[in-house]
Amino acid sequence: MSEYRPSEIEKKWQKYWFENKTFKTVNPVANEKSKPKYYVLDMFPYPSGAGLHVGHPLGYIASDIVARYKRSKGYNVLHPMGYDAFGLPAEQYAVQTGQHPAVTTEQNIRRYRTQLDNIGFSYDWDREIRTCSPQYYKWTQWIFTKLFNCWYDSAQGKAQPIEMLYNIFASRGNMNLNIPCNEHTSSFTAEQWNNYSETQKYKISLNYRLAYLSDTYVNWCSALGTVLANEEVKDGLSERGGHPVIRKLMPQWQLRITAYADRLLQGLHEIDWPEAIKEQQRNWIGRSQGCMLTFNIKNSNLSIQVFTTRADTIFGVTYLTLAPEHELITQITTPEQADKVQKYVQYAKNRSERERMADVKTISGEYTGAYAINPFNGEPIPVWIGEYVLAGYGTGAVMAVPSSDVRDYAFAKYFNIPIIKVQEGENTDISKENFDPKAGTMINSEFLNGMNVKQALDAAIKKAEELGVGYAKINYKMRDSIFSRQRYWGEPFPVYYKEGMPYLIDEKNLPVLLPEIDDYKPTEDGEPPLARAAHWKYNGIYPFETSTMPGWAGSSWYFLRYMEPDNDKEPVNKQIAQYWQDVDLYIGGSEHATGHLLYSRFWQHFLYDLGIVPTKEYARKLVNQGMIQGRSNYVYRVAGQNTFVSFNLRNQYDTTPIYVDVSMVENDVLDIEKFKEWRAEYADAQFICENDKYICGYEVEKMSKSKYNVVNPDDIVAQYGADTLRLYEMFLGPLEMSKPWSTASISGVYRFLKNVWKLFYDENGNFLPNDEIPGEASQRILHKTIKKIEEDIDRLSLNTSVSTFMVCVNELTDMQCRSKALLQDFLIILSPYAPHICEELWQACGNNKSIAYAPFPEWDNSKIKENSFEYPISVNGKLRHKMTFALDTLPHDIEKEILAANEIIKWTDGKPPKKVIVVPGKIVNVVV
């Protein structure tokens, strides 16, 4: 073949790999001495109707390069792909069209698969999984049953079977046990427990399980007819669709992720993940160390619990503030204030989350008329209600210290509540708002006087414990995760109801299949769509749970299933999990920081507790690939005319920018003919050009159809081939950075591949490589390249490797390298990046096995060394000179040579240097 024609070779090799199962990962056999393992994983995609754009494969290409490289380095590589196939878009489409979501999902998956295959990935497709297939979600349901059957043993720091808790209750009751459980769990003695009926015991146990039902304020989106997770809500609107979200009290399944809060925080130390992700997770978990204090209500037997991180400021408390949702409000409010309080609570309730967040500046509140008693000094302090106190954090009540907290300060100023200064020193002037709440030493605080904040904090907590009015407490911002969705297209719960109580479906009856229904909307009375399945009953009698699991259920453990996707006895075999351990490299977007990436860690910790998986953390290293943004182009239409003015002339006219499809633009130059054909209205448009060209404006923004800036990888593959696309996406810039797509410099990468081809074939199609022994120079080039590529892959700096290859090919071309042995080695190191062309040329060299089986060549340092080398010389740090020395020159010889070289080196003032410092291979310093 005389010319590089990617379209002719790529399909052929993709077919070859598929038919020969070239990339099949064989399960390790027990007695076999197996290779070291390497698990490289991509975040599996949600197969949306829009298909892949050029940004999606970025991470997949990087992981594919690593996978292919590790294989050739002798690793047993697990590199799978699948689909996160349950989800809202397919369901919404179903609601609109009546089309079953399974059908659209299947179509979308096919489209994705075709697009992925076009790029030549080395996935082991025999391991493909789909979260929506019953063989898969059977085990998602199974994990749910395990969560339901476990409680969290804080003493042991792990999940334990619920039977064990029964035993504990039978011998000790539930008092003085520090076990994470639901609010309002009443206490009982061992004796009482033993007298309970089985049903009563079961009912109590529901409060302790890691999966539990509870009435919760949830983010209810009536437009979508479902509950959303906190991270699915942005600024009071649904992330998907932007519909308003309100808070509503509903019974929901929840997972007790809060029991794992500390472990999830600790685990971050063990994993090599981007700092940004770790920080987001830390933020989300929101651990804060403080103290719980009890304030009794004056003339009442009620009391209010308060969480504070500033127990040291207890003598500065001048009022308490309750969240408007606080349950004691009605009980403590005095009759005189009842009306106002009632109004205020109503006002707060009607304000959506969005409104409340939008104006954090507005101060509002109401006085209840009640007084609480400061537990430290017995002073009465008024109890207020304020919107700025969040029901969901801590106890929904705060002890307000206006002198040490800016929000309390603002509230106190606004309502004219007294302020007691408890700190003195620099930056503690409370007449201005910008005081430092942690500065100075304590005053007006009895036994705390004279201490600094930290000392006072410890002393105050100690005192509270002595007085029995409080205790040290660690509080988390993170809430338990709501696990119910009022949707159709998700995993059904393996749960049925009997006398209003939830029971698990027997394990042997899993999976609970998603029933067929004729309409995917919620029912008229607001029940989830599954309520439409009238005859869907367990054993024909008991109603099933009608909500389904959220999108993140299936994605929280999929990485385990790839290890053994067809196991029908368990989610994954222990020995196999033991072999694969964890994911060595996980590549995916950072948008899942507090969603998938947190939940999956939680499930892994849980499964570790059960002894199913061998590691607490499932992904050793995570890399977030940057987003590829679109580069939109504009034309400038002159107001009121069908005339368009070129970019640099646009200011001379009154113009409106209009998006043009990027496929009609090259290097910002508009293809005027294509533009005229684009739409009828532009057919006789006029153009005001500069230098006979119409230059478009541009902007970098997210790829989207409406901006006409979406680039489909299929088009690039059709024009330049998959290898060019792969190389180019890497060449575009560092993997982690977001960067705009531009087709501008793709031709350089394409030319590179053509040059590779030309090393093997001349223009007449003659095969060039022969058996000549490679010269020293070409060996040096090759070995330097091998070394560089290894280093690049190790630090995932794949963009620079493309440059390295280019330099290598240019140099081999210059010296007309014809050594087949050397060129074959070159193909092996290039093949992870551009596998198709390398397979083709590899075969042309007479190999009959895939290049994927060829071992990666070892580089030899002795072959890299040059005969001579140049030393940079700085004279007093100013002038620089170069001198060439033989390779084995000793440092003192260099020194002598430089001293003797006065005539060669023009010293600044003509005098020879006094001192020459030489470090071999590094520095020469000359002091004149």
Place this chain on the structure above:
RNA sequence: GCGGAUGUGGCGAAAUUGGUAGACGUACCAGACUUAGGAUCUGGCGUCGCAAGACAUGGGGGUUCGAGUCCCUCCAUCCGCACCA
């Protein structure tokens, strides 16, 4: 406000432990060839300067014989979180 990043030619970017800043690719300029093409090849290309040379890695300071790299400080941009007591 808090946290995480990032600032280097017209553009995308290299420079792994401090050691010739701008590799490689694009764009652009000049030329060659030509079956006129979005092919191929050669040369140029940070700024100023005819040149020698000088100045250049967001700004300012510091450490060092030597700083894109280390330290301090300020600025700009992007991304998270945000009344969390």
